[in-house]
Amino acid sequence: MSNSAKEAQVAWIEKVQERLRITSTMIDDMKAVKMLGLSTVMSDMIQKLRQLEIQTSKIYRKLLVWNVLLCKMPICCPYPYLSLLNLHN
Numbered sequence: 001m002s003n004s005a006k007e008a009q010v011a012w013i014e015k016v017q018e019r020l021r022i023t024s025t026m027i028d029d030m031k032a033v034k035m036l037g038l039s040t041v042m043s044d045m046i047q048k049l050r051q052l053e054i055q056t057s058k059i060y061r062k063l064l065v066w067n068v069l070l071c072k073m074p075i076c077c078p079y080p081y082l083s084l085l086n087l088h089n
Contacts, residue, residue, distance in 0.1 A: 004063055012056045018049065
């Protein structure tokens with residue numbers, strides 16, 4: 001599970017970095033963006049990148065939730081956990 005989480009987190013971070021890079025470039029060239037009337041186009045592009053970033057993060061967040069649940073299972077409800085261990089052995 002940890003390898004899958006690592007890969008999902010790397011994919012998510014790459015999407016965040018891509019969005020931030022484009023946003024930063026747009027802010028640096030804001031005068032040109034406004035003069036050319038590209039504010040709406042750039043805003044839409046950044047919004048799509050944000051949606052893609054959120055979609056990519058879902059995989060990591062689901063794996064993170066499962067990891068937390070599995071880690072807390074012995075504390076919260078030991079009987080199902082013990083039965084899972086018995087099934088494994």
